Amino acid sequence: MSGTQPDVTVVIGAYEAMPYLIDCLASVEAQSIGPERFEVIAVDDGSTDGTGEYLEEFAARAAMPVRVLRQRNSGGPSGPRNVGLGLATGRYVFFLDADDRLGVEALERLVAMGDRAGTDVVLGRVEGVNRNAPQSMWRRTEERVDVFSSNIKYTLSAQKLFRRSLLERHGMRFDESLWTGEDALFTMEAYLRADGVSVVADYTCYYLVGRSDGKHVTKTGGYLPRFDSARALMRLIAEHVPEGERRDLLMVRPFRVTLLPQFGPRYLEDSKEVRRHKLELAGPLLDAYWTEGVARRLKVHERLRLHLVAERRHRLLPAVVEFVAAEKEPEAHLEDGGTRVYLAYPYFRKWWARVPDAVYLAEPSEARSVPGYRGKRKPAAKPVRPS
Incomplete structure (x- = not known):
């Protein structure tokens, strides 16, 4: 790159990722943003299935700079991500799981959105492959939202574009003491600290791949x-x-x-x-x-x-x-002229259970499907005092 700062650093934490890694790296190599505008830092977390060797082969042939580090298994994705983040030089950082893949125009569109909107986090539409993916936040492309006014709080995975200056300014890293949910903690903090969040909903930027072999980076460890x-x-x-x-x-x-x-x-x-x-x-x-x-x-x-x-x-x-x-359906009790709906789950109005009626009161979003529901009663308007 001749000393020019890359637009984005793609950080890949990899553990026992074969053969999924092959498609993952192919999607990196195919990025439309151009090899001169991004770098890859890949951390092999103690794999024994050829993951580390394949990463090194990729680094030797790739047009973009690729740095491969190999370490003992850390037990989860936080360690490799933190190592990669510590070495990143791009204006933005994108965390890519080694068994998933990018849409061809993903990095180009995400960086363009971040630059145009001046936002610190950019979400790209996610599509599931043999697994479910979040959906409610992809209704429309938006240049600037926040975590309070949108559904982005329901996608807290790490596979997003983060402005690196935000992460460095606040010393943000993944919590290596957590065995699960470390990405939710990191992403929620980024949302709360960010000067705006953007959503790219009109293009699938990320393919979330379900593995059939039962191997995953994160160990759940029970409840x-x-x-x-x-x-x-x-x-x-x-x-x-x-x-x-x-x-x-x-x-x-x-x-x-x-x-x-x-x-x-x-x-x-x-x-x-x-x-x-x-x-x-x-x-x-x-x-x-x-x-x-x-x-x-x-x-x-x-x-x-x-x-x-x-x-x-x-x-x-x-x-x-x-x-x-x-999956039983509770009996619905319409009261107050159809403006209140109580759903009679177990113990409803059983005096000895002492569960308040308010616990069973359906909010409008849930009551709407009940026949006869007339909507939440609006408070009476205050009389206007004559002048």
Whole structure:
């Protein structure tokens, strides 16, 4: 590059990535941005399947600068990403998983958007290949959004374009103590610190590939890392956002995506000891961050389960989980002229259960599908005092 700073550094953390790595690197080589405008830093995290050797072969033939580092296995994606980030020289950094691949115009479009909008994070449309991918944030291309006014909080994976000066200014790195959810923590912090976020929705920039061999970079380690992840993300949000509606809006994400599944169908298969431990881990998180603002943004069955955990009504929880796992439809109770809908999940108006009616009250987004629902009643207008 003759001393010219690259526009973007692509950081690839790789572990046992063959044969997926072949398509991944082919997508890097095919980038329309041109080899003079980007560099690749690839970190082999102790692979034994030829991943490191293939990376070195690629580096020897590639038109763009490629640096390969090989290290002992670190146990997760944070270590390799941090190594690559520490060596990056590009104006932007893009984290690419070694079993996924880029759209041909991905880097060119993402960099162009970041430069045009002056934003610090750019999201490119993601498409799943043999696996699900986030969808709600790709409705339209937007030059400038934030984490409060959009659905970007539901895509917290690391596969995005980050302005490197943002990361360096705040000393941002991936938390190597987390076995899962490290990317959510990193990306949420970037969203909260960023001078704007852009969304490229009219082109598939990233193909999220589902592996058929069961090998993944991240080790899940059971339920404990999920609670560690939820705790870290909740603390981060609380540190950056004062109490109130905006914090509640963001807290929905760790409650719904990370904590709630621990009290889903798998809870019915847990031993008594595991159930007890999950409830002990969840209690302090609900004490600290569970609010009416979070609760009303959840569906009734989600709210009910977390309410029971928060109130230490543990003996009531299995029946609710069984009802939800069986995909039963609760009876709908329309009241106040069809302006209020209560969904009669287990214990609804059972005096001995002592669960408030408010827990069963469906918000408009959930009540809309109930026949006869007339919409939330608007408050009466205040009379205008004559002049």
